[in-house]
Amino acid sequence: MALFFALSPAAEAQFWKRKTAAPEAGGYEQALLAYRNQDYAAAERLLTPLAKQNHPQAIAQLAYMYEFGIGVRKDPAEAVKLYRRLMALYLEKAKLGDAEAQYQVGQLHYAGKGVPENVPEAMQWYAQAGAQGHLHSQYKLALLYDSGEKAPRDPTAAVHWYTLAAEQGHVNSQMFLAIKYYRGRDVAQDYAKAAEWFGKAASAGNAYSQSALGFMYAAGQGVKEDKQQALTWYRKGAEQGDKDSQYDLGMKLLKGDGVPRSVSEAAHWFGQSAAQGQMAAQFELAQLYAKGDGVKRDPVLAYAWYNVAIMSGHYPASKPRDALAKTMNADEIAEAEQLSAMWKFGQSIVRE
DSSP states (O other), X not given: OOSSTTOOHHHHHHHHHTTTSOOOTTSHHHHHHHXXXXXXXXXXXXHHHHHHTTOHHHHHHHHHHHHHTSSSOOOHHHHHHHHHHHHHHHHHHHHTTOHHHHHHHHHHHHHTSSSOOOHHHHHHHHHHHHHTTOXXXXXXXXXXXXXXXXXXXXXXXXXHHHHHHHHTTOHHHHHHHHHHHHHTSSSOOOHHHHHHHHHHXXXXXXXXXXXXXXXXXXXXXXXXXXXXXXXXXHHHHHHTTOHHHHHHHHHHHHHTSSSOOOHHHHHHHHHHHHHTTOHHHHHHHHHHHHHTSSSOOOHHHHHHXXXXXXXXXXXXXXXXXXXXXXXXXXXXXXXXXXXHHHOOTTOOOOOO
C-alpha cells in the first residue's frame, strides 16, 4: 500500500531527491521524515496544522493514518471526512484542467476514498489527465485496459496508452510494450520494435528488459546477432538480481560462449539464480556439485539441488539424482533430503 495515497510517484520521487536538505521547521517535508522514521506522534503534530491550511498531501496522510490507525486512534469516520475534503480540493482544480488534480480525483474514485469506488469515473479523469500528457494517468489507463480486471479489456486502448507513456520515458510502459511486440499480443509481432523498446527500458535499468535484450542479441531477433552485446546485457541484468539473466550468464560462462570459459563464475551465477527459484539454474548447480566442476564435489549438495529443481518443476532432474543416490550412503541421502526440504525461496543450500 502506498505511503501517501495522494502523493503521486513523481511527487514522492522529487521529494526524496531533496530529502537530505534541512527541512523547513513545521513543514510537510519534516512531517514526511517523521513518518518515515516511524515517529507518528511528531508526524501527526506537524500534519494537523498543514491539513487545516488545506495542504493536500497533509490531508491525505492524516486520512491514511486515521483509516488504518497508524500512530493515532483508528477513526474511519474522520478518515472519510478528510478524504472528502481532499476530493473537494482536487476536484476544484481538476475542473479547471489541472492534470495532476485530475489524476488525483481519479485515484480517489479508483480506491473508493471518501466516495464509493467507481472505476469508470476514475478512468474518465485519468483520460482527461492522460490526454494532457500526465504520465501516471497514461500508465494507469494502459494497465486497466490491458488487464481487463476492473474495466472491459480493450487491447487497442491499452497499446495506445502504453505507447504514449513509453514515448515519455515510462520504463514499465516501455517494457510491457516491448513484450507485446515480441509476443505479437494485441499488435503484429515485430522483433525490431520489441528490441527498440526493450533497449530503452534496459538502458534505464529495467532488469527484465536487460535480460530480454540479451536474449535477443544472442538469438539475433530484431537485432544483428552479437554475443558481446548479449553478454553485456545479461551481466547488467544479473548484477541487478534478475534470475534469468543470472542463469543465462552462467550458461555463457559454462560453455565459453563469447567469453572465456569460467566454470567457477558460472557456478556463482547459477547459485544466485537457483536461490531465486530458477529451476534450470538449480539443475545446473546440482550438475556442477555432482561432478566437482568449478566447485568442490559434494554429492549431498548435488542431491539436494536436484531435489529442489524437481520441486520447482524440472522433472528430468530425477534421473541424475537417482543415479547419484546409488553412490551415496543412507546418512548422506537423509541429509540431502532434509536440506532440500528446508530450502526456502531466496536462500541457498549450505551444509553445516
